[in-house]
Amino acid sequence: MKRQVVIGMLGTQLDAASGAGRWEKWRPTVSLGMHEDFLLDRMELLADERRFARLAGQVAADLAQVSPESDIRRHDLYLSDPWDFEAVYGVLDDFVRGYDFRPDEEDYYVHITTGTHVSQICWFLLAESRLFPGRLLQTAPPRKQDGRSPGSFAIIDLDLSRYDRIAQRFAEQRLHDRDLLKSGIATRNPAFNRMIEQIETVATRSKSPMLLMGPTGAGKSQLARRVFDLKKQKHQLPGRFVEVNCATLRGDGAMSTLFGHIKGAYTGASADRAGLLRSAHQGLLFLDEIGELGLDEQAMLLRALEEKRFLPVGGDKEVESDFQLIAGTNRDLQASVLDGRFREDLLARLNLWTYRLPGLAERAEDIEPNLEFELERHSRENHQRVTFNREARARYLAFALSGEASWSGNFRDLGASVMRLATLAEGGRIRADLVEEEIGRLRAQWHGAQAVSALDELLGAHAAAQLDRFDRVQLDDVLTVCRRSKSLSQAGRELFAISRANKASSNDADRLRKYLARFGLDWERVRAG
Structure with missing residues (x-):
């Protein structure tokens, strides 16, 4: 049998007791020597001997009394601040690295019942990383403290399957978070899925600005809303989701809309206005088409991002707002910087986490799952189930995946197309004739009313769609x-x-x-x- 060795911190509160009455009190370190089914061969007792030498001596003596066969060793462990995570981890790490572990001869446990919460977390990290080659040992008092019962103990092995199941719960939660960012759509495009995985990590861990690039209709606004929903679920943003399209901001009204104004700031300012930045305090502000913002507004926005404060229009007293910013654009902002239409310092502030959302035509694998999503959404919103028949579905997908389908409006085009089909469907069934009619609409929308391909003209639209x-x-x-x-x-x-x-x-x-x-x-x- 291997010897059993326990390393534990002196419990300056739980282990403390004096006089004969101390034997009526449950003391976690002393209880380690009282369990019939746990043989304590050696106890490594860690204590600040400068401050708690008397208590450490009393505990060591009492432990030796209840377990004479145990070898009790005391170690002077000085912690300048027991609640300083970095300092405590450093001291415990140094102790572990300097200890002469002999795992072939001994089994090791660290007693996590005593010590501060900080030290308990540090011991967990050391054990989980295998720097400490042992398991966690947790003790608990008996229901009735009379000095005769040692209470209970539990050995926590981080390799046990039940802890693997805990890890699995975390993995499942991450998958749920990614599904949330994708609106529950089972996307198939590998590059897009990898991007969503990183956005989920960044959204959870960072409050820095995020820049979403991509063509109109690629889903920037929806993704920003999903990021907010994710952070809201994790209690990271107690505030609101505030969205504005910067292309709609013009002239003097742009400053007022974003930064607010005070009463009398200009003609017509009959009352104070908070502005969108203040409305987004402790929330998320999504500025779509940020490349359309004027240079003056860009300068104000940069200061608000860096200092969390700004001046309302007409005001001489700064106001504060702490918000997370997500910006969207379909422009090449670097080119706009070279043209003098976008501030380089603002772009540098936004460019920490930049993601380009591909258009629908670049994600051909995702057309089918998005088609299903749009159908489900229409059915849910209108309380009527709508489906394709087999022939109609095959025809629509053949066209949607062909080079003829440009999807210039991206997901907006797809959503509008499905809405038209679902609205016209008799009895909730989309037939092939409806699909042919819709394909004609899309062709006219993308290529002009007279645009008909030579293939469709000679072979017929249906036969042409059957070609690879x-x-x-x-x-x-x-x-x-x-x-x-x-x-x-x-x-x-x-x-x-x-x-x-x-x-x-x-x-x-x-x-x-x-x-x-x-x-x-x-x-x-x-x-x-």
């Missing part, structure tokens, strides 16, 4: 060459110019004729179209 993207791109280019050529041979010579140069002879017209036939097309039909 590779075939669509290739065939579209072939049709373009055919339509500007005077003959099948001329089109063939242009299309097969490289390969024919490496051959003694080549029938380019026949090669082109066979290629078109694969798609049910011929030269006359292509030229007529």
Whole structure:
């Protein structure tokens, strides 16, 4: 059997007692020698001998009395401030590093019932990091203190499965937090998911400004709101979520809207106005399209960020506001700095945590889960279940994932498209004819009312949608060459110019004729179209 060794701090309160009455009181360090099912071979008692030598001596003597076979060693451990985390950790770390551990011969425990909460946390960190090669030992008093019962003890092994389950709870919570940032959408794009993981970490740990870049409709506003919701859940922001689109701020009203004004500051200022920065005190301020903000407003904002104070319009007394800022923009702010339209010092302040949200077309994998999300949202808001039939769903996704779908308005376009389909759906079922009609709307929206691709014209929209993207791109280019050529041979010579140069002879017209036939097309039909 290995020897059992306990390292423990002297309990200056719990271990303290004097006279014969001390045996009626439960003392955690003394109780270690009274358990029949825990054999204490050696006790390493850590105490500030300058201040508590008498108490340490009394505890050591009483422990030796109840457990004569135990070897009790006292160590002078001076803590200048028992509540200074860094100082306490340093002292305990030095003790552990200097101790002659022999894990092949001895099992080690650290008694965490005594000592300050700071020392208990430090012992936990040392054990969890394996700098202390042992387990945690916790003792508790009996229900009735009569000096005869040692109370109870529990050995906490940080490798036990139940503590793995605790770690699993933390992991599950982090996944829940990331789902919150994604509005519960099971996104599939790896780069986007990695970005959300980091934003979750930063949002939880930092109050520094965050800059969200990306095209209009990429979801910057929604993500800022989700960051606020996450921090609110964790009780980090007791204040409000305040949002403003800086592109709507013009002239003198911009200063007043952001920083407030006092009564009489200008004509029409009939009462004091707090302004958005003060309204966001202890909350989150989202300034969308911050690149549209004027230079004067930028200077005021920079001071408010750095000093948490600013002057309202017309005021001579500063006001305070402590808020977290998230800024959004679809501009290249670095280019705006070079053009003199954005302050370099403000950009430096905002550029600590910068994330670019990709457009919907850059996240093709996420079109389908976002389509489902939009359908669910419409169904929930209107209390009516709406679904695609199989053919309609396949047709819509084929178009949505094709090169023809630009999604220039990003998620706003998708949301509007689903809303139109769901509204027009009879009996909550979206049919193929509705999808074809919606595809026409989207084409007109993105490419103009007369824009119809050559493929759709010749093959029909449905047949064209069944082609792989590779075939669509290739065939579209072939049709373009055919339509500007005077003959099948001329089109063939242009299309097969490289390969024919490496051959003694080549029938380019026949090669082109066979290629078109694969798609049910011929030269006359292509030229007529």
